[in-house]
Amino acid sequence: MPKQTFLNLPEEKRAKIEQAAINEFTAYSYDQASTNRIVEAAEIPKGSFYQYFAGKKDLYRHILDKILERKMEFLTPVMANPMEMDFFQLLRETYVAGLRFATSNPELQQISQRLMADRNHPVFVEFIQDNMGKADDVFRQLIQLGISRGELREDLDVAFAAHIISEMNNSVADFYKSYVKQTMDDDYLNMVDKLLDFLRRGIGSSEQVGS
Amino acid sequence: MPKQTFLNLPEEKRAKIEQAAINEFTAYSYDQASTNRIVEAAEIPKGSFYQYFAGKKDLYRHILDKILERKMEFLTPVMANPMEMDFFQLLRETYVAGLRFATSNPELQQISQRLMADRNHPVFVEFIQDNMGKADDVFRQLIQLGISRGELREDLDVAFAAHIISEMNNSVADFYKSYVKQTMDDDYLNMVDKLLDFLRRGIGSSEQVGS
DNA sequence: TGGTCATATGACCTTATGGTCACATGATAA
DNA sequence: TTATCATGTGACCATAAGGTCATATGACCA
Known part of the structure; x- marks a missing residue:
């Protein structure tokens, strides 16, 4: 957590520092990022930086918190009323909200992506595992709900499915990037629909074959 | 590419250097890796290192080449006769081969994973895009084949499916790790079968619903 | 006015990095 | 023996990192 000194700062100065970070x-990446450069861009002396934060890690965590907060602004409205949509609609809205966040906050998205990429970095494992665990839980509940409503196969391995869907949720923005690059189709609604169709029906032909 | 001097080295010494790397x-990670430490572990003078390699990047590429070579030893036998198996059998064998590589070469797997994580790092973009492009191509052909044999839905977006499957191929080892952690089930055959079942049939219930 | 206290400041510290280079060594050929 | 040439060697270089600290500043109160 930033020190009180930082929180006491006039909002303008605080914002400038946060933006520089x-x-x-x-x-x-976290390792390559330089406090010297941040300090220079924020036009504050090196010493002041250490009045505001315990160090690079402290600042980074602060930024992650801000990102999470911002991302939640996109996600919570979707999750607010899960009973009004079926499973796939809900999932669709979730993915779309993630993509809206990503496209309207490209820098924050970039940082999140780096975070996921470096997910075993000692500095962030804790943060990551906390939040991914929460995500898995949410999806597990949604899947249970979906099964009980008859929208999903009854023989699903719930935890496994939750994990897959949660992983997809993490990689959907990344996936979208390469999708655009390949297809020149920058409408993420198309992409999400295709993805959900895969998830719903699979890619196998209808002729049932024993596993 | 390593310099000729390196290739002239007695195999034992070369192996020691490669192992240290x-x-x-x-x-x-690539950025955090230190030539000083490598040189120390390999018990060669700093100067010698620069007789063998142009620099850190050169060494890293050399190691990547060795990894790819080794991984191919696992993969080529599978891909050798694609006509003797159906699409899902082939995919299964591919994923399993990848997992066999990963479990029998954990250090190399770790390096590959780091590479995928840092995939936009300027030093490896070229290497990555080359190899991922190749993978996409292979999967596209397999999917075409699968459709023509009636094993896959005819209305598939081939490029999109190829991309998904290729991405899954990249993340299956990563996925396996968290699967083991969660379920305590370290039999990757189970995991691969579940994954393929998802891919084949999707997670939706059989009641057909308009998209 | 003088004292106190949070805050501001930048020169400076240690430690590490990737990389260089003048020189040493030793095997081969004349 | 002497010259040549690939190779070996480690002290050394510039650069940059994250972090510290003695001192300066300035607002507030007695």
Whole structure:
């Protein structure tokens, strides 16, 4: 957590520092990011930086918190009323909300992606596992709900399915990027629909074959 | 490419250097890996290192080449006779081969994973895109074949499906790790079968619903 | 006015990095 | 024996990192 000194700062100055940090972490991985550069961009002396934060890690966590907060602004409205939509509609809205976040906050998305990429980095394992665990839980509940409503196969391995869907949720933005590059189709609604169709029906032909 | 001097080295010495590099790149990301530590572990003078390689990047590429070579030893036998298996059998064998590589070469797997994680790092984009492009191509052909044999839905978006399957191929080893952690089931055959079942049939109930 | 206290400041520290280079060594050929 | 040439060697270099600290500043109160 930032020190009180930082929180006491006039909002303008605080915002400038945060923005400098966001720019740095957008351009460089955590390890490569430089407090010197941040300090320079924020136009504050090196010493002041250490009045505000315990160090690089502290600043990074602060930025992650801000990102999570912002992402939740997109996600919570979707999750608010799970009973009004079926499973796939809900999942669709979830993925779409993630993509809306990603396209309207490209720097923050970039930082999140770096975070997921470096997910075994000692500095963030804790943060990651906490949040991914929560996501798995949410999806597990949604799947249970979907099964009980007859929207999903009854013989699903719930935890396994939850994990897959949660992983897809993480990689959907990344996936979208390469989708656009390949197909020149930048409408993420198309992509999400295709993805959900895969998830729903699989890719096998209808002729049933024993596993 | 390593310099001729390196190739002239007695095999024992060469192996020692390569092993030191593998250990370093297993423990640290490319950026964090230190030539100083490698040189120390390999018990060669710093100067000698630069007689053998142009620099860190050169060494890293050399190691990547060795990894790819080794991974291919697992994969080529599977791909050798695609007409003797149906699509899902072939895919299963492919995933299993990847997992066999991963479990029998954990350090190399770790390095590959780091590579995929840092895939936009300027030093490896070229290497990555080359190889992922190749993978996409292979899967596209397999899917075409699968459709023509009636094993896959005719209305598939081939490129899209190929991309998904290729991505899954990349993440299956990663996925396996968290699968084991969650379920305590370390039999990857189970996991692969579940994954393929998802891919084949989807997770939706059989009641057909308009998309 | 003088004292106190949070805050501001930047020169400076240690430690590490990737990389260089003048020179040493030793095998081969004349 | 002497010259040549690939190879070996480690002290050394510039650069940059994250972090510290003695000192300066300035707002507030007695």
